[in-house]
Amino acid sequence: MTPSAVRSPARLSAGVKGHRTLLTSGGLVVLLAVFAVFPLVFPNPLATTYGFDALIFIAAASAWNIFSGYSGYLSLGHAVFFGSGMYTVAIGAKDWKLSGDTVFALLPLAAIVAAAVAVPVGLVALRVRRHTFVVITIAIFFIFQLMAFNFSFTGGTVGIDAPILNWAPGTYNDPFYYLAMVIAAVTLALSWLIRRSRFGLHLRAIRDDEDRARSLGVHPMRAKLGALVLSALITGLLGGLWYYFIAAVHPQSAFDPLFDLQLALMGFFGGLGTVFGPALGALILEPVQQWLTVQFTNDYLSEILLGAVFLLVIIFLPRGVLPTLGERITSLRSRSRDRSVPVTTADGGAVAEGAAPDGAPPDGTPPDMAAPGTSTASAPRPAGRREGTPS
Amino acid sequence: MAHQIYPAIADGILGGGVYALMAVGLTLIFGVLDIINVAQGILVIVGGYLSYVLSVHLHIDLFLGLLITMPAMFLLGLIIHTAVIRPLRGSERTSMSLLACFAVAIILEGALYWIFGANSITLNASYINSSFSLGGFYINDIYVYCFILAVALVAAIYLLLYRSRFGRGVRATMQDATAARLIGIDVNRVAAITFGIGVAVTAAGGMAYGATSGGFNPNSGYDLISRLLAIVILGGLGSIGGALVAAVFMITVESLVDIWSPNWAIVVFYAALVIVLTVRPSGLFGRKAVRAQ
Numbered sequence: 001m002t003p004s005a006v007r008s009p010a011r012l013s014a015g016v017k018g019h020r021t022l023l024t025s026g027g028l029v030v031l032l033a034v035f036a037v038f039p040l041v042f043p044n045p046l047a048t049t050y051g052f053d054a055l056i057f058i059a060a061a062s063a064w065n066i067f068s069g070y071s072g073y074l075s076l077g078h079a080v081f082f083g084s085g086m087y088t089v090a091i092g093a094k095d096w097k098l099s100g101d102t103v104f105a106l107l108p109l110a111a112i113v114a115a116a117v118a119v120p121v122g123l124v125a126l127r128v129r130r131h132t133f134v135v136i137t138i139a140i141f142f143i144f145q146l147m148a149f150n151f152s153f154t155g156g157t158v159g160i161d162a163p164i165l166n167w168a169p170g171t172y173n174d175p176f177y178y179l180a181m182v183i184a185a186v187t188l189a190l191s192w193l194i195r196r197s198r199f200g201l202h203l204r205a206i207r208d209d210e211d212r213a214r215s216l217g218v219h220p221m222r223a224k225l226g227a228l229v230l231s232a233l234i235t236g237l238l239g240g241l242w243y244y245f246i247a248a249v250h251p252q253s254a255f256d257p258l259f260d261l262q263l264a265l266m267g268f269f270g271g272l273g274t275v276f277g278p279a280l281g282a283l284i285l286e287p288v289q290q291w292l293t294v295q296f297t298n299d300y301l302s303e304i305l306l307g308a309v310f311l312l313v314i315i316f317l318p319r320g321v322l323p324t325l326g327e328r329i330t331s332l333r334s335r336s337r338d339r340s341v342p343v344t345t346a347d348g349g350a351v352a353e354g355a356a357p358d359g360a361p362p363d364g365t366p367p368d369m370a371a372p373g374t375s376t377a378s379a380p381r382p383a384g385r386r387e388g389t390p391s
Numbered sequence: 392m393a394h395q396i397y398p399a400i401a402d403g404i405l406g407g408g409v410y411a412l413m414a415v416g417l418t419l420i421f422g423v424l425d426i427i428n429v430a431q432g433i434l435v436i437v438g439g440y441l442s443y444v445l446s447v448h449l450h451i452d453l454f455l456g457l458l459i460t461m462p463a464m465f466l467l468g469l470i471i472h473t474a475v476i477r478p479l480r481g482s483e484r485t486s487m488s489l490l491a492c493f494a495v496a497i498i499l500e501g502a503l504y505w506i507f508g509a510n511s512i513t514l515n516a517s518y519i520n521s522s523f524s525l526g527g528f529y530i531n532d533i534y535v536y537c538f539i540l541a542v543a544l545v546a547a548i549y550l551l552l553y554r555s556r557f558g559r560g561v562r563a564t565m566q567d568a569t570a571a572r573l574i575g576i577d578v579n580r581v582a583a584i585t586f587g588i589g590v591a592v593t594a595a596g597g598m599a600y601g602a603t604s605g606g607f608n609p610n611s612g613y614d615l616i617s618r619l620l621a622i623v624i625l626g627g628l629g630s631i632g633g634a635l636v637a638a639v640f641m642i643t644v645e646s647l648v649d650i651w652s653p654n655w656a657i658v659v660f661y662a663a664l665v666i667v668l669t670v671r672p673s674g675l676f677g678r679k680a681v682r683a684q
Contacts, residue, residue, distance in 0.1 A: 072486075074486050124669055128668060130485065131485060131628065132624055132672070136624075136665070143662065146658045147658070150658070261493060264490060272483075300504040301505065304501035306501075307497035308498060310490070311475060311498070314479070315478050315479070
């Protein structure tokens with residue numbers, strides 16, 4: 001053995017890990033920089049509108065993922081929180097006669113109201129198991145849409161127009177864009193922190209096997225409700241921002257079933273339960289969708305194509321782009337490493353090395369593909385921290 | 392008040408029959424395949440459009456046309472099952488199939504918009520606008536015909552399930568797919584045929600819906616599926632009797648509230664669902680803990 005090969009497997013794995021974290025964070029910094037200079041390079045309002053759209057969905061899909069991806073409870077009713085945020089700001093601005101830039105002060109209120117809405121919604125909907133949960137979120141979604149249609153304070157079908165902002169048309173989009181960028185970045189950071197935390201571990205244990213998680217001392221209701229409220233908080237904030245951008249709110253635009261579906265599609269496309277998957281899904285799918293709409297000028301054809309893409313993703317990439325990509329890289333890397341560095345330990349360390357630890361997808365080994373010993377439900381180890389193979 | 396209440400109850404029961412017809416397919420598919428076919432709403436609309444095409448272009452009677460549309464929808468069901476549902480594997484199968492069905496629904500909705508446009512259409516026949524008088528108030532003939540059709544089809548499904556060899560296989564699969572496979576039941580075949588039957592029934596449901604609802608367009612699928620899901624969940628997923636009772640109950644309540652406020656009638660629908668599930672998380676007739684993961 002050459003001296004360089006005599007590194008202990010643990011150190012090797014830590015080295016690869018550190019390398020990858022560096023790569024990931026480096027990539028994120030570059031991405032953030034790209035997003036930051038995007039409006040400077042393409043000051044065209046159309047381009048910044050696309051950018052703003054993509055950022056809103058990056059944040060919304062990541063927020064959706066914090067609840068649905070980590071806990072495994074698919075919500076098809078997140079538009080409830082988005083719409084609550086929109087209406088909060090709209091009604092607040094109207095009743096308190098706010099105008100101009102001051103209306104932005106209402107954004108935190110939008111987040112708080114959406115979070116407050118999430119508490120009773122969660123207490124009712126989270127009592128049932130997964131299948132039924134999806135349906136209840138749809139039912140609650142329709143209740144909210146109908147309430148928006150029927151109450152007088154929501155303006156009914158007419159909706160509520162936003163106060164006019166006296167900003168220069170050329171740079172009108174920029175404040176929206178940067179605000180959305182900050183929210184998206186904070187959401188991703190939050191998602192990353194949660195995934196590494198004890199809270200995130202609880203959520204993923206629930207996703208694996210709720211009964212077993214309970215027997216291991218996880219309080220499922222508390223964890224699920226916490227995740228839902230946090231997710232709703234961000235979604236409501238985005239709804240408030242979205243309201244100013246489109247400058248009006250109607251029941252159909254605030255509580256839009258396609259919004260729910262898009263979040264789920266983005267989450268699945270990128271990788272459900274991974275930190276960056278849903279953001280990647282939003283980054284790819286939102287512009288594609290815009291492009292399809294513009295390209296074919298036929299809403300129906302673009303709708304069919306969207307459905308077809310969705311179907312192909314589910315059938316051929318059931319775990320999403322990121323985890324599948326991670327798997328490919330893992331198998332390539334572990335194959336080449338097996339040839340150069342024989343890290344076979346007495347108790348079959350090489351097998352474990354190839355199966356789960358270091359080469360696993362950057363942030364999301366779905367529990368069912370992890371090696372038995374590293375299953376999140378049975379091993380109360382912090383997620384993503386791997387102790388390397390026994391030496 | 393009474394002169395409004397009795398017709399509302401009659402409407403609720405007769406209309407509930409139509410909803411039961413549409414909901415039975417959904418609950419049957421869930422019972423056997425363990426998936427929630429959210430495309431059921433748009434499939435009902437597809438059935439409605441098929442009946443429309445047959446009656447307008449080929450001048451075939453709505454009820455006779457079912458002899459063509461039901462086998463056609465059965466085939467469509469087999470195709471969807473083979474192409475979309477069957478390839479799904481793994482632990483996330485239930486969630487995935489739900490989304491896959493949603494994707495199918497979007498594709499079908501887009502196709503319907505493309506072919507037929509967004510205008511609302513109605514089914515027409517001589518008996519749709521005629522009515523008869525019963526104890527002082529009027530009932531539309533079509534409601535009665537559709538109710539009879541619904542009862543006949545639900546009874547046929549019931550007989551198929553409880554009085555045939557195939558039905559025994561289906562019930563065995565509903566109870567335990569692995570054990571059913573062990574005793575020699577071709578579970579895949581049972582699943583495919585059940586899916587086909589569940590979709591074929593929507594052809595009749597679509598005709599009945601189109602004839603009684605006073606107009607539909609491709610967008611009606613959303614409203615429909617959310618009501619159907621509410622009915623099926625309320626009745627207990629997988630329970631055919633439960634779906635029947637829940638359908639009649641919900642539509643009756645809705646048409647009663649409709650007297651007081653048409654706008655809020657539909658909210659009552661979902662509110663009832665939320666309330667019932669708060670008390671009984673597995674629905675009115677559901678098995679305790681629908682199925683282990």
